[in-house]
């Protein structure tokens with residue numbers, strides 16, 4: 001079973017899936033995780049206190065708010081913990097928190113498909129159709145709406161299948177062509193693709 005975070009990692013660089021799930025390379029301790037949890041708790045506490053859901057949207061005044069929702073699908077072979085799920089009489093709205101900046105007020109591609117993967121899990125768990133979701137970027141305090149159309153769903157499903165194939169068939173994929181990403185990659189010390197560029 002893969003996680004929703006794997007979808008984000010796959011889009012950052014498919015080779016990360018290989019290091020993590022095929023070679024099981026130990027990850028270095030991540031200080032950002034602790035800071036991330038503190039920020040996450042702080043955003044959740046504020047959102048719990050607010051009357052309207054989704055950061056004061058008056059349309060969602062009577063919505064039910066669910067936090068850290070565990071979702072799993074054996075059909076998709078996917079699981080994840082969604083930061084925040086808003087439930088109204090008519091719809092379910094998944095929300096994912098990010099602690100960095102938005103992409104000039106828009107969404108980053110890997111975050112969009114991570115949200116789409118959560119939407120697929122929400123659809124299966126609650127027998128519903130998710131029409132939209134949000135990414136909350138805490139650094140510039142932007143909430144970006146993502147319309148979850150059939151094309152995004154189709155692409156997300158394709159990525160989930162491809163990640164599963166890398167793991168099951170132990171395929172070593174080609175690394176990202178954006179070598180700037182290697183600088184921040186926790187697997188760079190193990191990565192021949194990265195080292196050959198030095």
Ligand code: SF4
Pocket residue numbers: 012013014015016175176179181182185186187188189191193194
């Ligand atoms: S170092 Fe670069 S190519 Fe290697 S896994 Fe990381 S991002 Fe991918």
